[in-house]
Amino acid sequence: MKKLQIVAPILFLLAFSAGAFAQEAKPYHEGPVWDLGFIHAKAGMEDRYLRYIAGDWKREQEALKKAGIVLDYKVITTEAHSPSDFNVILMTEYKDLASMEANEDKAEQIAMQLVGGEQKMEGGYVDRASYREVLGGRLAREIILEPKGAMK
Numbered sequence: 001m002k003k004l005q006i007v008a009p010i011l012f013l014l015a016f017s018a019g020a021f022a023q024e025a026k027p028y029h030e031g032p033v034w035d036l037g038f039i040h041a042k043a044g045m046e047d048r049y050l051r052y053i054a055g056d057w058k059r060e061q062e063a064l065k066k067a068g069i070v071l072d073y074k075v076i077t078t079e080a081h082s083p084s085d086f087n088v089i090l091m092t093e094y095k096d097l098a099s100m101e102a103n104e105d106k107a108e109q110i111a112m113q114l115v116g117g118e119q120k121m122e123g124g125y126v127d128r129a130s131y132r133e134v135l136g137g138r139l140a141r142e143i144i145l146e147p148k149g150a151m152k
Helices: 002-023 046-066 095-104 104-115 118-129
Strands: 027-040 072-076 088-094 132-144
Touching: 027 046, 027 095, 046 072, 046 088, 046 104, 046 118, 088 095, 095 104, 104 118, 118 132
Parallel strands: none
Antiparallel strands: 027 088, 027 132, 072 088
């Protein structure tokens, strides 16, 4: 009888705790990682920069996607709120941070092959500097607004 008096409250607490933990499941989970680039296309040069993005930049993103390094990519234009504000956002989606970092060397090799070597790549940076400025970048984690493991 004494054992039952000790075991019963413990079993009750365990059962209650399991129910409480199940109820506290997050209604969201972490999704893929996005690499964001904030660009200021200089006045009158937006079209030139978007032509570069639709050509060389897109070709590189597609090659990375085909190689399984990136999941997707997007380009967003916006109004600049000042002469030094960004007006283009380049977005590249990766499965997660670990796979992004693990594939850095492979991604660089693909880019070098597409461009034609280091000198041409550096020349492209110099050329683009005449009509756009890279203001910065961020890594961001997408949040999926469903519990982890939930099916759509």
